[in-house]
Amino acid sequence: MGNDRYLNRTRRQLMKAALAEFAAKGFAGARTGAIARKAGVDERMIYYCFETKEGLYREVLRSKLAQEGHIVDSREGDDFATALVKGYESCSSDLQHVRMWLWEALDTGRRKIAAEEERRALFEREKAQIRRAQLSGHLSAAIDEDLLLLVRIGLLVAPAALPQVTRLVTGMDPDDPKFRRRWSKCLRGIAALIAAGGSPPHHRLRKASEHQEHVQ
Amino acid sequence: MGNDRYLNRTRRQLMKAALAEFAAKGFAGARTGAIARKAGVDERMIYYCFETKEGLYREVLRSKLAQEGHIVDSREGDDFATALVKGYESCSSDLQHVRMWLWEALDTGRRKIAAEEERRALFEREKAQIRRAQLSGHLSAAIDEDLLLLVRIGLLVAPAALPQVTRLVTGMDPDDPKFRRRWSKCLRGIAALIAAGGSPPHHRLRKASEHQEHVQ
Numbered sequence: 001m002g003n004d005r006y007l008n009r010t011r012r013q014l015m016k017a018a019l020a021e022f023a024a025k026g027f028a029g030a031r032t033g034a035i036a037r038k039a040g041v042d043e044r045m046i047y048y049c050f051e052t053k054e055g056l057y058r059e060v061l062r063s064k065l066a067q068e069g070h071i072v073d074s075r076e077g078d079d080f081a082t083a084l085v086k087g088y089e090s091c092s093s094d095l096q097h098v099r100m101w102l103w104e105a106l107d108t109g110r111r112k113i114a115a116e117e118e119r120r121a122l123f124e125r126e127k128a129q130i131r132r133a134q135l136s137g138h139l140s141a142a143i144d145e146d147l148l149l150l151v152r153i154g155l156l157v158a159p160a161a162l163p164q165v166t167r168l169v170t171g172m173d174p175d176d177p178k179f180r181r182r183w184s185k186c187l188r189g190i191a192a193l194i195a196a197g198g199s200p201p202h203h204r205l206r207k208a209s210e211h212q213e214h215v216q
Numbered sequence: 217m218g219n220d221r222y223l224n225r226t227r228r229q230l231m232k233a234a235l236a237e238f239a240a241k242g243f244a245g246a247r248t249g250a251i252a253r254k255a256g257v258d259e260r261m262i263y264y265c266f267e268t269k270e271g272l273y274r275e276v277l278r279s280k281l282a283q284e285g286h287i288v289d290s291r292e293g294d295d296f297a298t299a300l301v302k303g304y305e306s307c308s309s310d311l312q313h314v315r316m317w318l319w320e321a322l323d324t325g326r327r328k329i330a331a332e333e334e335r336r337a338l339f340e341r342e343k344a345q346i347r348r349a350q351l352s353g354h355l356s357a358a359i360d361e362d363l364l365l366l367v368r369i370g371l372l373v374a375p376a377a378l379p380q381v382t383r384l385v386t387g388m389d390p391d392d393p394k395f396r397r398r399w400s401k402c403l404r405g406i407a408a409l410i411a412a413g414g415s416p417p418h419h420r421l422r423k424a425s426e427h428q429e430h431v432q
Contacts, residue, residue: 104380105377113380120384143406146385154370155370157377198412
């Protein structure tokens with residue numbers, strides 16, 4: 001029992017240190033020695049608990065995907081704009097996870113991505129949510145659900161993927177609370193336009209006609 | 217004269233090899249020895265021509281920014297959707313340049329970005345184009361020009377920044393011509409919605425003609 005508890009604690013410590021190391025240096029650049037040192041654990045425990053560096057990477061990612069899965073479930077029923085803004089907020093508050101994905105994109109040496117099935121399953125759930133919103137008429141069906149998901153991910157990840165562009169273009173750091181508020185508001189506006197898909201919903205039509213009267 | 221020609225050719229060869237090396241490994245990971253070998257040039261020529269690895273990086277980027285500047289100028293008068301689709305096409309056909317930017321985002325060790333003024337100037341020109349389109353009534357002014365530019369960049373760079381997400385979500389590789397056609401079409405649709413900004417077309421037309429009258 002004491003041994004199980006020790007092993008569980010060791011695994012948690014290693015996974016936390018590994019997340020920081022993979023986020024900082026990517027899979028190829030990460031060193032198991034550095035992870036063990038950060039965790040305050042003997043390096044051999046990595047191999048005992050996870051077999052390989054790849055195994056450790058996979059477990060870190062799986063744990064992040066499980067968290068993400070809960071977030072996706074909790075978004076069920078949210079409209080496209082709310083899901084986008086919440087996605088951006090959870091992305092900005094978990095940059096280590098985002099960086100693991102960004103490193104993968106640049107690491108051309110890797111053959112097969114880790115936890116592929118879990119990732120695919122997560123995206124399938126998100127696509128299914130989008131599809132349901134389209135079928136129920138709350139989201140324009142003019143663009144396929146897979147591309148809409150990619151649009152959503154592209155928009156929510158942009159400031160983290162290109163922080164130097166964010167700084168040069170807006171004059172603000174992506175971590176700046178003021179920037180985060182502005183970007184959230186912008187995403188909400190853009191997502192509402194995409195969701196309406198060119199056909200204004202009833203209340204927007206009404207608002208537009210009120211505006212017309214006001215203008216006349 | 218012969219010496220100048222030799223030096224110019226050497227610079228070009230080094231910059232081409234450096235672009236490939238920086239795109240593959242980022243600034244920190246790139247090795248001047250590897251660049252010199254790829255270029256078929258003595259490594260000391262890097263220091264003779266560019267002083268430092270940083271100097272070489274800056275020149276490669278400046279040359280890319282100059283190309284990009286011509287593209288931005290040639291887009292003058294294009295609507296928001298056309299500019300987005302063209303931006304995506306030029307980005308997909310110059311992945312080495314895109315990867316240099318993506319590496320920078322992950323390289324937390326670097327203090328000051330290279331060619332900062334040239335980059336800022338390029339983005340300022342793009343923002344001015346967007347602002348002009350907003351003032352002429354061709355583009356909704358509901359979202360500020362700096363955020364609209366960041367939206368545009370986020371959308372056009374998404375498949376290159378997250379190729380594994382693109383594969384998992386759409387089942388296609390970002391380089392697949394079929395994917396590229398689908399994404400271009402999707403971007404055009406999204407950009408048209410953003411440009412209209414929720415106001416029904418006749419309203420925008422009227423606004424535009426009022427603006428014309430005002431101008432006359």
